[in-house]
Amino acid sequence: MSKKTWLLTIIICVAVGLFASVFRNTTVRTISVSGECLTTAPRDKTAITLRVTALADSAAQSMRDATAQMADITEYLKSQPVQLQTTQFNSYEKTEWNREEQKSVLLGIETTIAVEVSANSVEEIEQILSRFADKSNVYSENLRMYTSPEVLKPIMEQCLSVAVENARTRANALANGDNKRAGRLLSVSYDTNTESSAVPINGLLRTKMVTASAIDTASGTIMTRDTDVTVSVFAVFEIK
Numbered sequence: 001m002s003k004k005t006w007l008l009t010i011i012i013c014v015a016v017g018l019f020a021s022v023f024r025n026t027t028v029r030t031i032s033v034s035g036e037c038l039t040t041a042p043r044d045k046t047a048i049t050l051r052v053t054a055l056a057d058s059a060a061q062s063m064r065d066a067t068a069q070m071a072d073i074t075e076y077l078k079s080q081p082v083q084l085q086t087t088q089f090n091s092y093e094k095t096e097w098n099r100e101e102q103k104s105v106l107l108g109i110e111t112t113i114a115v116e117v118s119a120n121s122v123e124e125i126e127q128i129l130s131r132f133a134d135k136s137n138v139y140s141e142n143l144r145m146y147t148s149p150e151v152l153k154p155i156m157e158q159c160l161s162v163a164v165e166n167a168r169t170r171a172n173a174l175a176n177g178d179n180k181r182a183g184r185l186l187s188v189s190y191d192t193n194t195e196s197s198a199v200p201i202n203g204l205l206r207t208k209m210v211t212a213s214a215i216d217t218a219s220g221t222i223m224t225r226d227t228d229v230t231v232s233v234f235a236v237f238e239i240k
Helices: 003-026 059-077 122-132 149-178
Strands: 030-041 045-056 082-098 103-119 138-146 182-195 227-239
Touching (some): 059 103, 082 122, 149 182
């Protein structure tokens, strides 16, 4: 066999191989299915937002008064087994409608500072409520129980794995009609949903600070059921 014939043979073989590879890739059969996992996660955190307000003739005085009052609160909270995060700090003109004069009247500058307080137990939040229940211009908001990210993350990951397996089971059931089965997982996308916050129902939201007995779970003030976790996936499998 001549050198030219040998080279031509190699070129033809390579071309045939590439064509066969392309042909195989373009004829891969796939199946797209959805899968879901429903589970729960324990609520390991209780939180409440404490808000102070101060009204004064000037913004500077209003801010000083609000800051001083919040400083007293945070000084105590820092000595407790809780976590703090400031969620609001603003000043604005406070007005009210004067019916006699039929116009809006400026009352002064009001400063609002809010801090979220979270703890590992209801009892710790109960102590905080008792501590500040009689303080003027101190309000409570958004009393709730929730699942912390540290607890939720591994539960969510396990649920994602279950959702993918459920999708594979569904893919196998559909492919079985052609005596096929689901092969490699080619792609997957997912969506998660959690219902974590418990809504207070006994007048705690945006009201004056109440006494500690208001968070008694037996009264129905806050719900203690676990967090509902839903993971949905959309998966594409190769059919073999």
